[in-house]
Amino acid sequence: MAEDFAPEALAVFEAIKAARGVPEVNNFWKSLAVDPVLLRRTWESLSAVMAPGALDPLVKEMLYLAASMTSGCAYCIASHTAAARARGMTPAQYGELLAVVGMAAETNRLAEALRVPIDPQFQ
Amino acid sequence: MAEDFAPEALAVFEAIKAARGVPEVNNFWKSLAVDPVLLRRTWESLSAVMAPGALDPLVKEMLYLAASMTSGCAYCIASHTAAARARGMTPAQYGELLAVVGMAAETNRLAEALRVPIDPQFQ
Amino acid sequence: MAEDFAPEALAVFEAIKAARGVPEVNNFWKSLAVDPVLLRRTWESLSAVMAPGALDPLVKEMLYLAASMTSGCAYCIASHTAAARARGMTPAQYGELLAVVGMAAETNRLAEALRVPIDPQFQ
Amino acid sequence: MAEDFAPEALAVFEAIKAARGVPEVNNFWKSLAVDPVLLRRTWESLSAVMAPGALDPLVKEMLYLAASMTSGCAYCIASHTAAARARGMTPAQYGELLAVVGMAAETNRLAEALRVPIDPQFQ
Amino acid sequence: MAEDFAPEALAVFEAIKAARGVPEVNNFWKSLAVDPVLLRRTWESLSAVMAPGALDPLVKEMLYLAASMTSGCAYCIASHTAAARARGMTPAQYGELLAVVGMAAETNRLAEALRVPIDPQFQ
Amino acid sequence: MAEDFAPEALAVFEAIKAARGVPEVNNFWKSLAVDPVLLRRTWESLSAVMAPGALDPLVKEMLYLAASMTSGCAYCIASHTAAARARGMTPAQYGELLAVVGMAAETNRLAEALRVPIDPQFQ
Incomplete structure (x- = not known):
C-alpha cells in the first residue's frame, strides 16, 4: 500500500x-x-x-456484513463489523446475524447439492 | 426428488x-x-x-436473502425473496437490498484483490 | 455444444x-x-x-462430489452423484455426505465471520 | 476473541x-x-x-476437509487437516485428497464456463 | 421479469x-x-x-468473462462469451481462456489447501 | 512447509x-x-x-490474475500480480483490470440475485 x-x-x-x-x-x-x-x-x-432510504442504516450495514461474511472477505468482515457496532448493533443482534449467515450457508449448500427444483409459487 | x-x-x-x-x-x-x-x-x-429474537423477522429474512444472493444459490434466492415479500419487504427495500449486495460484492473483490491490510482499529 | x-x-x-x-x-x-x-x-x-491409489475409488468419488457440492457446480453434482452411486455409495452414506458438506459450509462461514485465529497446534 | x-x-x-x-x-x-x-x-x-455411522470417521474428516479446502476457509483447513491426520490420514492419502480437490476445482469451473447441459442419465 | x-x-x-x-x-x-x-x-x-483505455476492449471483455466463469454466473458467462466473440475472440483464444481459467481454479484451491506462505518478493 | x-x-x-x-x-x-x-x-x-499461443503472454497473466482475484486466493493474487508486472503490466492497466474485476463481481451477483433469464441470442 x-x-x-x-x-x-x-x-x-x-x-x-x-x-x-x-x-x-x-x-x-x-x-x-x-x-x-x-x-x-x-x-x-x-x-x-x-x-438513508427505505432501509434503516443499521439494517444496511448488517446486510453488507452478511454479504461480506458469505463471500469470506476478511478485511470487509472486520471493517463492517466495526461499522455495524458503531451504528448500534448489540451483541444479541450480532449473535443472531451470525446464526442466520451460518444457517444460510448450510441450506444454500444442501439446496444446490440436492438440485432442488424451484417450486412454482416461487417463480 | x-x-x-x-x-x-x-x-x-x-x-x-x-x-x-x-x-x-x-x-x-x-x-x-x-x-x-x-x-x-x-x-x-x-x-x-x-x-423471534433481537432482530426483526423481516430483517432476518433479508439477511438470509443477502447471504443466499452472495453464495449464488438460485433455489434459495427464489424461496427467500418470496419469504421476504410475504413478511412485508417493499419494492423500494428490495431495490436497496440488491444495491447493497451488489456493492458488497464489488468492494469485497477489490479489498481482496488489493490485499488491503486490516486497520488497527478494526482488530 | x-x-x-x-x-x-x-x-x-x-x-x-x-x-x-x-x-x-x-x-x-x-x-x-x-x-x-x-x-x-x-x-x-x-x-x-x-x-487406484492410497484412497478407495468410492472415497475419491465422494471427495470429488463434496468439492463439487461446495463450489455449487450443478453439472458436476449431477454427474458425480451418479458416479458415486455406480461405485456403491448407499443412501445412508449419501445422507451422511450431505450432512458433512452442509455442516462444513456452516462452520466455514462462522470461522471466517468470527475471524478465528489459528491455534498454535494447527500451524 | x-x-x-x-x-x-x-x-x-x-x-x-x-x-x-x-x-x-x-x-x-x-x-x-x-x-x-x-x-x-x-x-x-x-x-x-x-x-460413527455409515461412513468411516476418517472418510468423514476427509470430506469435511475437501469441503473446507473448496470454500477456502484457512482456519477450517488448518484444523481439519490436523484432525484428519489424528485419525490416521497418511501422506499418500493427503496427496491424493489434494489432487482430487484441485481437479474438481478445475473441472467444476470448466463445466460452468462451457454451460454443459446435464446428460439425461444424470437427471 | x-x-x-x-x-x-x-x-x-x-x-x-x-x-x-x-x-x-x-x-x-x-x-x-x-x-x-x-x-x-x-x-x-x-x-x-x-x-476504451489502457487495455484493449477485447482484453477487457475476456477479463470480464474470466471473472464471470470463476464466480460461476451462468447468465454472465453466456452474455460475455457472446460479447467477446462479437469483439473478435477467436476459437483458439477462447480455448486458451478456458484453459487459463481452469488452471487458475486448480492452483487457487491448491495454494489455499496448502496454506502456502507468501514469498517475500511478492509482498 | x-x-x-x-x-x-x-x-x-x-x-x-x-x-x-x-x-x-x-x-x-x-x-x-x-x-x-x-x-x-x-x-x-x-x-x-x-x-505462447493465440493469446499474448501478458493477457494470459492478467486473465490468471482476474480469476485469482475473483476466487479470493491471497497467495495467487500476490504471485500473479508480481508476474503480470514482470511481463509489463502498467499501473494504468492494473487499475483497469481491478475495475473490470470489481464490476464483474457486482453484476455477477445482481444477475444471480435477479435470476435473469438468458436471452435467446446468447444460447
Whole structure:
C-alpha cells in the first residue's frame, strides 16, 4: 500500500473525511488510490448505496456484513463489523446475524447439492 | 426428488406445516427427506435461528436473502425473496437490498484483490 | 455444444470410451472438444487423479462430489452423484455426505465471520 | 476473541472437552462463545454429524476437509487437516485428497464456463 | 421479469440502445429496472469501466468473462462469451481462456489447501 | 512447509528453475512437494497452459490474475500480480483490470440475485 497519493486521490480522501467526520480514511481507500478514477467511482457508488432510504442504516450495514461474511472477505468482515457496532448493533443482534449467515450457508449448500427444483409459487 | 417418504420424514413435514400454517411443504424439505435425520435437524435448527429474537423477522429474512444472493444459490434466492415479500419487504427495500449486495460484492473483490491490510482499529 | 468434432477430439473420445467401457462420452467431454488440446490434458489429468491409489475409488468419488457440492457446480453434482452411486455409495452414506458438506459450509462461514485465529497446534 | 466466558458457554466447553478427551477447547469454540445459544447448537449439530455411522470417521474428516479446502476457509483447513491426520490420514492419502480437490476445482469451473447441459442419465 | 417499465428505466434503456447501436436491451437491464436508480448507476459504472483505455476492449471483455466463469454466473458467462466473440475472440483464444481459467481454479484451491506462505518478493 | 524434499520433487524444481531462469522456486512449488506426482503434473499442466499461443503472454497473466482475484486466493493474487508486472503490466492497466474485476463481481451477483433469464441470442 503506497503512502504518497495523487492529488485526485487526496481530493477523494477529503470528501470521505468530510462525509464521515473522521480525521483519516481507512486502508481500503488508501489501497484503492492506485487508481484515482476507480477510487472516486467506488466512493460515489458506496455513498449513494448506503445513504438513508427505505432501509434503516443499521439494517444496511448488517446486510453488507452478511454479504461480506458469505463471500469470506476478511478485511470487509472486520471493517463492517466495526461499522455495524458503531451504528448500534448489540451483541444479541450480532449473535443472531451470525446464526442466520451460518444457517444460510448450510441450506444454500444442501439446496444446490440436492438440485432442488424451484417450486412454482416461487417463480 | 422422490415422492414417497419415510414415516420419520412425514412427521417432520407435519411439524413444518403446523408451524407455518401451510397445506404443503416446499421442495427443499421434500428433497431433504432422502435423509430423515438430516431433515429433522435442519428443520429444528432453522426454526430456532429464525424464531423471534433481537432482530426483526423481516430483517432476518433479508439477511438470509443477502447471504443466499452472495453464495449464488438460485433455489434459495427464489424461496427467500418470496419469504421476504410475504413478511412485508417493499419494492423500494428490495431495490436497496440488491444495491447493497451488489456493492458488497464489488468492494469485497477489490479489498481482496488489493490485499488491503486490516486497520488497527478494526482488530 | 457442437456435434461435429475434430479428429483429435474423436481420438480422446475413443480413449475415454475404452477406459470406461461405455458406448458414448458424456456432455462434459463433448463440450470440452471446442479445444482438443484442453480436452486431452483434462482427460489425462483426470485419469491419473482418479486411478487406484492410497484412497478407495468410492472415497475419491465422494471427495470429488463434496468439492463439487461446495463450489455449487450443478453439472458436476449431477454427474458425480451418479458416479458415486455406480461405485456403491448407499443412501445412508449419501445422507451422511450431505450432512458433512452442509455442516462444513456452516462452520466455514462462522470461522471466517468470527475471524478465528489459528491455534498454535494447527500451524 | 474474548477470554471471559458466560456460564452457558463454559458448560458447552466442558461437554466438548469430555467428548474429545482434551484439556482445552480450540479457538473456534472460544470465538463462538460470543453467542452461547449458537455455540451449543453448533456443537450439538457437529457431534451428531460426525458421530460413527455409515461412513468411516476418517472418510468423514476427509470430506469435511475437501469441503473446507473448496470454500477456502484457512482456519477450517488448518484444523481439519490436523484432525484428519489424528485419525490416521497418511501422506499418500493427503496427496491424493489434494489432487482430487484441485481437479474438481478445475473441472467444476470448466463445466460452468462451457454451460454443459446435464446428460439425461444424470437427471 | 416485469415487462412494463418506469419512465426513468425507459430513459436508461434509450441510453443503452444509443451507446450500443442495438434495437433492444438485453434481459439483464430489464431485470435491473425493478430499481431505476440501481439500473442507472450500474449502467453508468459499466460504461465507464468498459470504455476504451489502457487495455484493449477485447482484453477487457475476456477479463470480464474470466471473472464471470470463476464466480460461476451462468447468465454472465453466456452474455460475455457472446460479447467477446462479437469483439473478435477467436476459437483458439477462447480455448486458451478456458484453459487459463481452469488452471487458475486448480492452483487457487491448491495454494489455499496448502496454506502456502507468501514469498517475500511478492509482498 | 517442509524444507527437505524428495529426489522426484527436486527434479521438478530443477525443471522450473531452468524454464524460468530463476535461482530458486517459489513457495507454491515447495508446498506442492508434499506429493511429487501432483507437483510434476501441476507444473507440466501450467507450463502447457501458459506457453505462447493465440493469446499474448501478458493477457494470459492478467486473465490468471482476474480469476485469482475473483476466487479470493491471497497467495495467487500476490504471485500473479508480481508476474503480470514482470511481463509489463502498467499501473494504468492494473487499475483497469481491478475495475473490470470489481464490476464483474457486482453484476455477477445482481444477475444471480435477479435470476435473469438468458436471452435467446446468447444460447
